[in-house]
C-alpha cells in the first residue's frame with residue numbers, strides 16, 4: 001500500500017500544462033499506467049446508453065481496442081444496449097482506476113465495426129465463449145439456467161467437428177469520442193479535472209472545478 005501511495009504522489013503531477021495535446025494519447029498514457037500499477041480490471045468500462053425516452057442505463061463492458069479511431073468493445077447487437085444504440089448512438093464511457101485515484105469520462109458516438117474486425121476478434125475467442133455468444137439471446141428473458149445449458153449442449157451436438165462462425169448478431173462497436181474528462185484524485189478533495197472538447201475540429205483543454 002505504501003508503495004502505491006508513493007507512486008500516486010508522482011502521478012499527482014498532473015495539470016493542464018503537461019497533458020498530451022491529443023486526448024487519446026493522454027488516455028493511452030493513463031491506461032498504460034493503470035496496467036503498470038496493477039489496477040484491478042483496467043479494461044472494464046462503464047457504458048451508458050439511453051434510448052429514445054432519454055432514460056439512461058449502464059453496464060460494464062471490456063475495452064478490446066483503443067487507438068485514434070476510438071474505443072472498441074464486443075457484444076450482442078440485439079441486446080438491450082444494442083437496441084438502445086440503434087435508437088440513439090450517443091453514449092458515455094467511464095473508467096474508474098481506484099488504486100491510482102483516477103477516473104476518465106468519455107462522450108462519443110457508437111457505430112458497428114466492419115464485419116472483418118468482428119470476425120477477427122470472434123476467431124480469437126475460446127470455443128466455449130464462441131458458443132455462449134451464439135446461443136445466448138443476450139438480455140432476453142429465459143425460463144432458467146437449464147435452458148441455457150441445454151442450448152449449449154444441443155449446439156455442440158449439432159455442430160460437432162464444424163468450424164464455428166460468428167453470427168451476424170454479435171460483433172463490435174467503436175465509440176468515436178468528442179469529449180473527455182480526466183480526473184485525478186488529490187489531497188483534501190482539491191482534485192484535478194481536465195476536460196478536452198472538440199472545437200472546430202481541434203481539441204482544446206480546460207480545467208473544471210472539482
Ligand SMILES: Cc1cc2nc3c(=O)[nH]c(=O)nc-3n(C[C@H](O)[C@H](O)[C@H](O)COP(=O)(O)O)c2cc1C
Pocket residue numbers: 041044058059060061062063073074075076079080081082138139
Ligand atoms: C467485468 C465485466 C465485463 C463484461 N464485459 C462484457 C462485454 O465485453 N460485452 C458484453 O456484452 N457484456 C459484458 N458484460 C456483461 C454486461 O455488463 C451486461 O450484463 C450485458 O452486456 C447485457 O447488457 P444489456 O442488457 O444492457 O445489453 C460484462 C460484465 C462484467 C461485470
